[in-house]
Every structure is written in C-alpha cells, then in structure tokens.
Amino acid sequence: MTSILKKVLTTTAAGSVLLAMTMPGFAADKVKIEWWYAISGKLSETVQELIADFNASQDKYEVVGVHKGNYEETMAAMVAAYRAGQHPTILQSAERGFLTMLNSGAIIPVNKLMADQGYKTNWGEFIAPVASFYVVNGEPAALPFNSSTPIFWFNEDQLKQAGFDGPGETWQDVDERLYALKEKGITKCPMALAGDYHWSLFENYSAINNQPFGTKSNGFDGLDTEFVYNKTSVVQQTERLKRWIDDGILHVAGEGLNPSQMFTSGTCATLINSTAGHSAVESSAEFKWNATYLPYEKGVEPQNSTIGGAALWVLGNKSQEEQAGAAAFLDFVAKPETQVWWSKATGYVPVTTAAYEALKAEGYFEKNPTREIAIMQLSRGTPNENSRGFRFGNHNQTGAIMLEELQAVWTGQKSVQDALDSSVKRGNEVLRQYERINAGK
Numbered sequence: 001m002t003s004i005l006k007k008v009l010t011t012t013a014a015g016s017v018l019l020a021m022t023m024p025g026f027a028a029d030k031v032k033i034e035w036w037y038a039i040s041g042k043l044s045e046t047v048q049e050l051i052a053d054f055n056a057s058q059d060k061y062e063v064v065g066v067h068k069g070n071y072e073e074t075m076a077a078m079v080a081a082y083r084a085g086q087h088p089t090i091l092q093s094a095e096r097g098f099l100t101m102l103n104s105g106a107i108i109p110v111n112k113l114m115a116d117q118g119y120k121t122n123w124g125e126f127i128a129p130v131a132s133f134y135v136v137n138g139e140p141a142a143l144p145f146n147s148s149t150p151i152f153w154f155n156e157d158q159l160k161q162a163g164f165d166g167p168g169e170t171w172q173d174v175d176e177r178l179y180a181l182k183e184k185g186i187t188k189c190p191m192a193l194a195g196d197y198h199w200s201l202f203e204n205y206s207a208i209n210n211q212p213f214g215t216k217s218n219g220f221d222g223l224d225t226e227f228v229y230n231k232t233s234v235v236q237q238t239e240r241l242k243r244w245i246d247d248g249i250l251h252v253a254g255e256g257l258n259p260s261q262m263f264t265s266g267t268c269a270t271l272i273n274s275t276a277g278h279s280a281v282e283s284s285a286e287f288k289w290n291a292t293y294l295p296y297e298k299g300v301e302p303q304n305s306t307i308g309g310a311a312l313w314v315l316g317n318k319s320q321e322e323q324a325g326a327a328a329f330l331d332f333v334a335k336p337e338t339q340v341w342w343s344k345a346t347g348y349v350p351v352t353t354a355a356y357e358a359l360k361a362e363g364y365f366e367k368n369p370t371r372e373i374a375i376m377q378l379s380r381g382t383p384n385e386n387s388r389g390f391r392f393g394n395h396n397q398t399g400a401i402m403l404e405e406l407q408a409v410w411t412g413q414k415s416v417q418d419a420l421d422s423s424v425k426r427g428n429e430v431l432r433q434y435e436r437i438n439a440g441k
Helices: 005-022 042-057 073-084 095-102 108-115 128-134 156-161 172-184 197-208 234-246 259-264 275-284 320-332 336-346 354-363 368-379 395-410 416-438
Strands: 033-038 061-067 092-093 141-149 152-154 270-274 288-292 308-315
Touching: 033 042, 033 073, 033 197, 033 320, 042 061, 042 275, 042 320, 042 336, 061 275, 061 320, 073 092, 073 095, 073 395, 092 095, 092 320, 095 128, 095 197, 095 308, 095 395, 108 288, 108 308, 108 320, 128 141, 141 275, 141 320, 152 156, 152 275, 152 368, 156 172, 172 234, 197 234, 197 270, 197 395, 234 416, 259 270, 259 275, 270 275, 270 354, 275 336, 275 368, 308 320, 336 354, 395 416
Parallel strands: 033 061, 033 092
Antiparallel strands: 092 308, 141 308, 152 270, 152 288
C-alpha cells in the first residue's frame, strides 16, 4: 500500500469516526447510571478502575462514579438528593446503615431487581457469613460489595526481637507480649488504637467471645432490641484498654499520623484493623509484617467475627433503562473474575464462593496467607445470635455515642462502668426513637 493511499484511507476513516460521533445512537447516548460511593484514597482509584472496566465491557450503559465523602456524608447526601428527586441510581452504604436503607422506602431489593431484569443470580453462591447479613426473609436486599472484618496486624521483626512468633491467641497472651515490647525497650508504642475501635475492639470482641451486644439477636429479631454490653465482658475489655492507655501500651492517633500510618511507619508494633488495610500495609510498610486472627478471652471457644464494609443498594424512582443498567453493573460486579480482581486489588473479602475457590485454585492464598485470614475468621464456627452481626436502628448514631463515652474513659473523666451505663442508656433512647418511626415496616 502506497503512503498516499494510506493517508487517504486514514483521513477517510477519521472523518467517518467524527461523523459517527455526531449521529444518534453513538456512545454519547449511552444510558448514564450514577453511583455514589464512599471509599477514598487508593481504594477510590480502584473503584474508578472497576467502573472503567464495566463501561468498556458493553456499549449500552455508562456508570458514572461520584465520591461523596465518608459513609455518613454519602448517606446524608443521598437523603437530601432523594427528597429533591436528584438521587443516584446506585448507592454504596455501610453495613451500619442497613436498617436505614431497608426501611427507607427508597430502595428496590436487589433480588427483585435482578429477577425483573432477567438475571438468574444464584444467591446460594455468595459466601454465607457475608451475604446472610443482607438477607431479609430469605432474600437479599442489597449486593455485598466491599466486605471486610478486622484482623490483627503485627510487626514480625519487633515481636521476634521480644522473643515471640506473634502477638498471641488470647487477650491474656496479648497483654503479656505488649508489655514485654515496651519493657524490653523494643518500641514505645506496642499498639495503635484504630479509629473504628468500637467495631473492632467491642462489637467484634462481643461476637468472637459469644457475648450479647444487644437483645433480640443484636437486632436481627426485632426493632425492640436493647443494648446490654454494659453487663457483659465488654466491661473487662474496656478496663483492659484503659489500663493499656494509662501505661503507654495503647496509643491514640495523633501528631499527624492516623492509626494505619502509626503501624506502617514502624512507630507502633501492632494494630487491629480491617483486612482492607492490605493495600496500605503492602505499599507502605518497610519491615517484615504479618497478620493473624483477633484474640479471644482465655477459656472461650472463639466464634466468627462479623462483617464491616458496605453493600450496593439500588434506589427507586428511576427509569426502566437506568434500572436495567444498574442490574447489568451489579451482575458485572458479582462475576467471579471481577471478584477475584477486586479482592486482590483491595484486600476485601470475595463475596462469592466461586471467586474464593478460584483464588485458592491459583495458589493465591499460599503466596498471600494473610489475605485468607478474614474469610477463615468470618467462617469459624456457626454464626449464632451473638455473632451473626448487628442490626441496630441509627447504628451510626449509637456508635458515635459509644465512642464519645469511651473517650471520657480514656481521658479519666468517667469510670468504665459509668461510661458504659451512659452509653447504653443514650443508645437505647436512639433505638426507641427509631422503633417508633419504623414500627410495622
């Protein structure tokens, strides 16, 4: 082919593309599906990559991802937008907002959406400890998305220097080893206190040690649930953590570092934090690190931990085309190959057994054993009324109350029992308010 002919054909082709772009039916006419999400930083970049992959996989829909702040900010933005009729089609909402979303009257249950759009989704293929949280009357209300659970991260170099292979299995072991780290001069910060410690060190503590956090199976069996953690071993757990803070064993974040950075910088030897911390630890830690299961009290047969993270909810009052696009996107997210990629890229738990088996088959967990800890911990034993999870109305608000009361303990303004009693009393008032508003839904 001569260079002149090449030039003519190239010019003609370019002109055809430009002409096509101005014609009806080109990509500009794709049905736009707006998705508001809450995860930030490197994980936000991964979300945008997921969106780009879906958009490139078909030519009918275009998902537009919008970061709206943290989970609370995203939820507040959605509520305001829904009232104005300017809400997104898909919302990422944390597990703490489950009842708020379920009883909002604004959602299309995911099983109904997928069935109406002709997708034969096998909900039995979703990993039970993850999917069961979002199931109501045998049917899922939302699609599990970025599911996580807390695990125990540790600086292997520092623990070995102190003469230990790890931080220990029981809280009594952990207590001994954290004090040894400080007494031997290995670190001034044996443990960093995670920002969401009410989830990792109190709610999951209760589940693993088979202690009730609230009545009515922690809210699963009715809106008339009440908090009771001021009468359980949460009291001794709080006393332990208070002693650690007073003795310089447990450090609260400050000086410009968040808890994750306190660990990955090598400042603190251990951290109990989400399995989603893998991306940060792998990219930032310049020491030999490891992770293990959460501790349990001596003499206790440990139960499963509970999930954190969020799910994808589809909102109503949208066109049939937008609903169809949302279903197509959710189907794409749930595909085993997508879940395998997502779990590798983020550290979140794969939500389907097919994805989990695919990761095992390729030997991924043999090379990355800490990535499997969350799945094994979630699957340990049979979930019961204390370990199934937490379904409390206005859970974000009651969690904030607990953090406020515990802060008064850390600073010496309240005794442990007084703070927990106040937290339960105030929390139960919030539960009663939620019950009055949502009774019968």
